[in-house]
Amino acid sequence: MQDLTKTLEQLGREVAGSLGTGPDAARREAMSRSMRSVAFSVFAPRRRKLLVPAFAALILILVASLATLKYLPRADAPLSFWVGQNAGTGDYGGWLRASAQENLPVRFEDGSQLEFLEQSDGRIFATDSKNVRIALGQGTVKARIQSGKKRRWTVEAGPYSVTALGTEFSVHWIAELGIFEVEVSSGVVLVQGPDLEPQGVRIAKHDRLRIDQQCNQVHRHLNTQDQDITIDSEANQNQPPATKTAPARKIRRKHRAPVASLAPRGNQLSKWQEYYHSGQYLAAVQAAEQYGLTAILNEADSTDLWQLADAARFARRGPVARQALLSIRKRFGGSWRSKVAAFLLGRVAIEFAQDAIAAADWFKTYLREDPSGSLAEEALGRLIDACQKANRAHEASQSAQKYLRLYPDGLFSTLARSVLDQ
Amino acid sequence: MNSSEHNKAPVLKLMDSGRGFGNLQIVSGLRRKDPEAAIALYERSSDRIHRLVWRVLGADDEHDDVVQQVFVHALGSIDRLRDPNALDSWLVGITLNTVRKLLRARKLRRAFGQRKDRPGPTFNKHDPDRQLLTSRLYAVVERMRPVDQISFTLRFVEGYALGEVACACDCSLTTVKRRLSRAKKIFLKHAQNDQILASWIESGDSCKT
Numbered sequence: 001m002q003d004l005t006k007t008l009e010q011l012g013r014e015v016a017g018s019l020g021t022g023p024d025a026a027r028r029e030a031m032s033r034s035m036r037s038v039a040f041s042v043f044a045p046r047r048r049k050l051l052v053p054a055f056a057a058l059i060l061i062l063v064a065s066l067a068t069l070k071y072l073p074r075a076d077a078p079l080s081f082w083v084g085q086n087a088g089t090g091d092y093g094g095w096l097r098a099s100a101q102e103n104l105p106v107r108f109e110d111g112s113q114l115e116f117l118e119q120s121d122g123r124i125f126a127t128d129s130k131n132v133r134i135a136l137g138q139g140t141v142k143a144r145i146q147s148g149k150k151r152r153w154t155v156e157a158g159p160y161s162v163t164a165l166g167t168e169f170s171v172h173w174i175a176e177l178g179i180f181e182v183e184v185s186s187g188v189v190l191v192q193g194p195d196l197e198p199q200g201v202r203i204a205k206h207d208r209l210r211i212d213q214q215c216n217q218v219h220r221h222l223n224t225q226d227q228d229i230t231i232d233s234e235a236n237q238n239q240p241p242a243t244k245t246a247p248a249r250k251i252r253r254k255h256r257a258p259v260a261s262l263a264p265r266g267n268q269l270s271k272w273q274e275y276y277h278s279g280q281y282l283a284a285v286q287a288a289e290q291y292g293l294t295a296i297l298n299e300a301d302s303t304d305l306w307q308l309a310d311a312a313r314f315a316r317r318g319p320v321a322r323q324a325l326l327s328i329r330k331r332f333g334g335s336w337r338s339k340v341a342a343f344l345l346g347r348v349a350i351e352f353a354q355d356a357i358a359a360a361d362w363f364k365t366y367l368r369e370d371p372s373g374s375l376a377e378e379a380l381g382r383l384i385d386a387c388q389k390a391n392r393a394h395e396a397s398q399s400a401q402k403y404l405r406l407y408p409d410g411l412f413s414t415l416a417r418s419v420l421d422q
Numbered sequence: 423m424n425s426s427e428h429n430k431a432p433v434l435k436l437m438d439s440g441r442g443f444g445n446l447q448i449v450s451g452l453r454r455k456d457p458e459a460a461i462a463l464y465e466r467s468s469d470r471i472h473r474l475v476w477r478v479l480g481a482d483d484e485h486d487d488v489v490q491q492v493f494v495h496a497l498g499s500i501d502r503l504r505d506p507n508a509l510d511s512w513l514v515g516i517t518l519n520t521v522r523k524l525l526r527a528r529k530l531r532r533a534f535g536q537r538k539d540r541p542g543p544t545f546n547k548h549d550p551d552r553q554l555l556t557s558r559l560y561a562v563v564e565r566m567r568p569v570d571q572i573s574f575t576l577r578f579v580e581g582y583a584l585g586e587v588a589c590a591c592d593c594s595l596t597t598v599k600r601r602l603s604r605a606k607k608i609f610l611k612h613a614q615n616d617q618i619l620a621s622w623i624e625s626g627d628s629c630k631t
Contacts, residue, residue, distance in 0.1 A: 279616060314618070
């Protein structure tokens with residue numbers, strides 16, 4: 001039991017290192033903003049008593065009411081709303097979920113309407129009488145906002161927010177895939193979030209903005225009538241990672257950017273992928289071989305290739321893992337997977353083929369392509385080890401010096417010091 | 423792995439003392455319904471609460487909701503806090519109670535087949551091996567009783583000592599030991615059927631994953 005405790009402690013340390021200490025900065029920032037509004041709504045300051053004589057106040061209120069009754073919205077209370085076909089009264093903050101069979105309509109007191117499409121969910125908040133906030137958890141919500149009502153409507157989807165006054169638009173969000181899409185049927189909306197300009201992006205009638213964060217690749221499609229502006233890091237795969245923050249712009253005239261199908265791929269999983277997802281890695285590799293490795297290596301997308309490489313590594317089938325990783329390098333060069341594939345090729349070379357020379361070359365490739373990547377420390381440490389095994393004493397010594405300079409307390413610091421002591 | 427990530431943090435010392443407000447000021451501000459005190463409370467304790475919830479639930483997709491519930495509950499029940507100096511441990515108690523309620527509700531939903539397991543958010547896409555290991559661990563941990571899951575993750579993932587776990591869970595050391603023993607049995611039973619975790623148990627070497 002004592003050994004199990006030690007193993008669990010070691011496992012826990014590994015997991016803790018992988019998890020980190022919480023969600024990313026963008027999510028924390030969004031939560032911080034949300035908490036501020038919660039704090040103010042929970043602790044709303046009390047109104048001070050008016051010192052104006054009652055009679056004067058009454059006259060003033062009457063005059064003001066008559067003068068503004070026609071123009072001002074009812075700003076005393078948040079909008080009431082009704083949910084579903086049976087129009088049950090909705091509660092602010094409660095979860096709204098559309099079933100797999102039908103959409104869920106939401107009607108507001110002022111005539112505005114929302115519709116959560118099948119299997120979508122979200123919540124509606126009223127931070128005050130002039131702001132309505134819809135937090136889309138997953139799926140698609142269509143909004144038809146009544147204009148001229150002086151209310152600010154915001155749909156939040158993950159790190160993105162879409163703000164509108166009077167307009168008709170839909171927002172789509174798949175958290176797992178990091179896909180965000182907004183399409184405007186009428187009016188104008190303002191989209192804000194990471195990877196966008198600080199002041200936000202204005203999306204007008206018949207325009208569409210689509211952001212695909214999957215695999216650390218940012219795709220942005222902004223369609224404006226007969227002109228598409230596509231900001232696509234995948235089209236510039238040989239560019240350094242800086243494309244995410246300063247993406248290259250390509251303008252294609254008379255050609256609308258294709259929007260990939262948003263349907264989940266789960267229904268189309270082939271046999272080997274089913275085995276992979278159930279953790280049967282050897283069976284997955286065998287099924288892939290039966291299906292035809294060449295076809296998979298030439299046609300599968302980067303996610304599938306990645307899964308095949310993982311399955312092969314876990315099943316200790318080094319040659320298959322190597323082929324899958326090389327295919328990623330060849331077909332998806334420049335992507336984050338391509339960079340990490342270089343690191344994994346190094347591990348495959350040393351662990352399955354005991355080829356220290358090839359391993360050292362792959363670790364150097366990873367460090368050259370992603371010198372500040374999350375695996376940089378490990379790659380440099382493993383490079384020391386590989387160089388030592390390949391009898392490249394000078395190179396091992398150089399790598400050890402660099403390692404100790406960058407990571408004096410790192411996991412490989414003992415190895416680095418022992419290399420320098422020799 | 424960066425060992426500093428796993429440094430033990432004092433369970434009951436939530437507040438970073440360098441941000442101006444003290445416990446007394448915050449508590450008196452909250453009792454006066456001062457929104458600035460609520461913001462100060464969040465700013466000073468959110469890092470630790472985020473970390474606690476993140477590590478216990480494992481990068482869960484309801485993480486944000488849980489953290490928000492913790493603070494909303496704290497703001498609404500501040501009058502029940504007798505000793506302002508106990509603000510930190512009181513907030514830890516609320517956090518773990520909120521997490522436990524969530525886990526119980528999930529277990530109940532699962533029992534009635536209402537909750538479908540969804541993949542958690544991507545938290546470390548640059549290191550898929552560790553991410554896989556993490557998701558497998560939490561898949562097993564979810565099978566434990568909620569109180570056992572909390573004790574297990576606090577002890578092994580967050581790295582608390584037994585006494586700290588007992589303090590955080592507001593129970594005796596014996597109870598913590600009993601919970602951990604139960605949790606280990608569940609872990610062993612299910613981990614043996616998982617290739618990744620099984621190889622870990624056998625070798626304890628992360629490079630095998």
